[in-house]
Amino acid sequence: MATIDVTDNDFQEKVIDSDKPVIVDFWAVWCGPCRQLSPVLDEIGDEYADKVTVAKVNVDDNPGIAAKYGITSIPTVYVFKDGEKVATSVGAKPKHVLESEFADYLN
Secondary structure (H helix, E strand, O other): OOOEEOOOOOHHHHHHOOOOOEEEEEEOOOOHHHHHHHHHHHHHHHHOOOOOEEEEEEOOOOHHHHHHOOOOOOOEEEEEEOOEEEEEEEOOOOHHHHHHHOHHHHO
C-alpha cells in the first residue's frame, strides 16, 4: 500500500519537503466518515503512486500539526505541493469526486 502515516515530528520531512504532491488525510479513529474515506484514499494512493503520495495524520495523536493547519472538521483532506497547501476537500466523498477535485495533481 502506498499510503503513509505522518506525525507532528515528521510532517515537514514527509509532506512539506516531498518532491511530489502529497494528499494529506486528517482523520481520527472514532470518526465514521473518516473510516468511509480511508479505503478511497488508499485506492487513490495505489493507483496514482507515481504522481502523488497519500499521507494520513491522526488528529488525536498529532494535535500540533492539526492545530497548525486549522483542522476543525474531519475528515479534511489537503493537497500540498512544493511545501504549500494547494487544495482542500472536507468530508467523505466518492473516489470519482476526489479524482475530479484533485485532477491537477493526479494527471
